[in-house]
Amino acid sequence: MLIVPEREIAPLMTRAAAFDAVEKVFAAMAAGDAYNFPVVREALGHEEALYGFKSGFDRAGLTLGLKAGGYWPHNLQARGLINHQSTVFLFDPDTGRPTAMVGGNLLTALRTAAASSVSIRHLAREDAKVLGMIGAGHQAGFQLRAALEQRDFNKVIGWNLHPEMLPRLAEIASEAGLPFEAVGLDRMREADVIISITSSFAAILGADQVSPGTHIACMGTDTRGKQELDPRLLARAAVFTDDVAQSVTIGEAQHAVGQGLIAEADLTELGAVINATHPGRTSGDQITLFDGTGVGLQDLAVAAAVVELAVAKGVAIEVDI
Incomplete structure (x- = not known):
C-alpha cells in the first residue's frame, strides 16, 4: 500500500x-x-x-x-x-x-472549491462581474481563488458572521488585482455569482437578497440540519446538484423539499449540463443554484x-x- x-x-x-x-x-x-x-x-x-x-x-x-x-x-x-x-x-x-x-x-478544500468552480463555468452568466462571498473560514480562500478563474470579475464583496475574518479574503482579491468590500447581506443583490461556504444550521441568505440572473454555489450544507439559504430561494431558482439523493437528505435542498416548496424531481445533476443532456441556464435573468453536498x-x-x-x-x- x-x-x-x-x-x-x-x-x-x-x-x-x-x-x-x-x-x-x-x-x-x-x-x-x-x-x-x-x-x-x-x-x-x-x-x-x-x-x-x-x-x-x-x-x-x-x-x-x-x-x-x-x-x-x-x-x-x-x-x-x-x-x-x-x-x-x-x-x-x-x-x-x-x-x-x-x-x-x-x-x-481543493475538490470543494473545484466543484463550485465547475458550477460557475457551466451555469453562471458569461458577463458576471461581481463575486459575492458568504463565509470567510478555512475553505473560503480556496473557493475565492478557484472562482476568480472562471469569469472576468471586477469586484469581490463579502459577508461573514465574524467580520474580523474578512481581511483574508480581501488579501486574495488584492492578489488578483480586484477591490474587495465587506457588506451586509442585502448588498448581495449586487453579486452576479454568490458562493456560500459556512457551517451554519440556520438560513443566512434570504430569498429577497438575490437578484435575477445570479448564480449561487451553496457549498456548506453537507449534514442533516445544516442550512445556509432561505428555502424560498430554491423555489425561485433552477436547482442543480452533485448528487440528488444527497441533496434532498443532507444538502441545502433538504429544507425546500421538506417544506414542499420543490420536489426531488426538480433537481438536476450538474453532470447532465457537462454532458450536454441538459441545457443548464436558459435565460439571462434565471437564478441558477448549485447545491454542492460533497460526494465521495x-x-x-x-x-x-x-x-x-x-x-x-x-x-x-x-x-x-
Missing part, C-alpha cells in the same frame, strides 16, 4: 488538476458510469464534532474507496489545527485490497490523481500491511 502524507499534497495537486478531476466525475455520475454509496454523517457527542464516511465506485476510472473525516469546530483555536480533518483510502476494485492512504485535508467520488478522483503524481515524483511511501 502507498501512503501520501498531507505534507506532500500541496506541491502535487493544482487547482486546474482538481477542476479536471471533479468535472470528469460529475460527467461520469450523470452518465451512470460512477455512483456514490450512502453517506454516514453523525454528531459524535464529543468536542461538538461531526464525523462520517463518503465512498463510491467509478467504473470508468476504476476508482474505489472512501474518505473518513469530519469537522471539529474547536481545532483551530484550541490546537492550532484546521477544523476539517480527513483521510482518503483507495482500494483495488479487482481484488478489494487497499492500495493507498492519502492525506485528505487540502484535497477536501470527488475525493477519490483527486486522491487517485495525487497518488499517480506522488509515485512519479518519488514521494509516495510504500508499506506492507
Whole structure:
C-alpha cells in the first residue's frame, strides 16, 4: 500500500488538476458510469464534532474507496489545527485490497472549491462581474481563488458572521488585482455569482437578497440540519446538484423539499449540463443554484490523481500491511 502524507499534497495537486478531476466525475455520475454509496454523517457527542464516511465506485476510472473525516469546530483555536480533518483510502476494485492512504485535508478544500468552480463555468452568466462571498473560514480562500478563474470579475464583496475574518479574503482579491468590500447581506443583490461556504444550521441568505440572473454555489450544507439559504430561494431558482439523493437528505435542498416548496424531481445533476443532456441556464435573468453536498467520488478522483503524481515524483511511501 502507498501512503501520501498531507505534507506532500500541496506541491502535487493544482487547482486546474482538481477542476479536471471533479468535472470528469460529475460527467461520469450523470452518465451512470460512477455512483456514490450512502453517506454516514453523525454528531459524535464529543468536542461538538461531526464525523462520517463518503465512498463510491467509478467504473470508468476504476476508482474505489472512501474518505473518513469530519469537522471539529474547536481545532483551530484550541490546537492550532484546521477544523476539517480527513483521510482518503483507495482500494483495488479487482481484488478489494487497499492500495493507498492519502492525506485528505487540502484535497477536501481543493475538490470543494473545484466543484463550485465547475458550477460557475457551466451555469453562471458569461458577463458576471461581481463575486459575492458568504463565509470567510478555512475553505473560503480556496473557493475565492478557484472562482476568480472562471469569469472576468471586477469586484469581490463579502459577508461573514465574524467580520474580523474578512481581511483574508480581501488579501486574495488584492492578489488578483480586484477591490474587495465587506457588506451586509442585502448588498448581495449586487453579486452576479454568490458562493456560500459556512457551517451554519440556520438560513443566512434570504430569498429577497438575490437578484435575477445570479448564480449561487451553496457549498456548506453537507449534514442533516445544516442550512445556509432561505428555502424560498430554491423555489425561485433552477436547482442543480452533485448528487440528488444527497441533496434532498443532507444538502441545502433538504429544507425546500421538506417544506414542499420543490420536489426531488426538480433537481438536476450538474453532470447532465457537462454532458450536454441538459441545457443548464436558459435565460439571462434565471437564478441558477448549485447545491454542492460533497460526494465521495470527488475525493477519490483527486486522491487517485495525487497518488499517480506522488509515485512519479518519488514521494509516495510504500508499506506492507
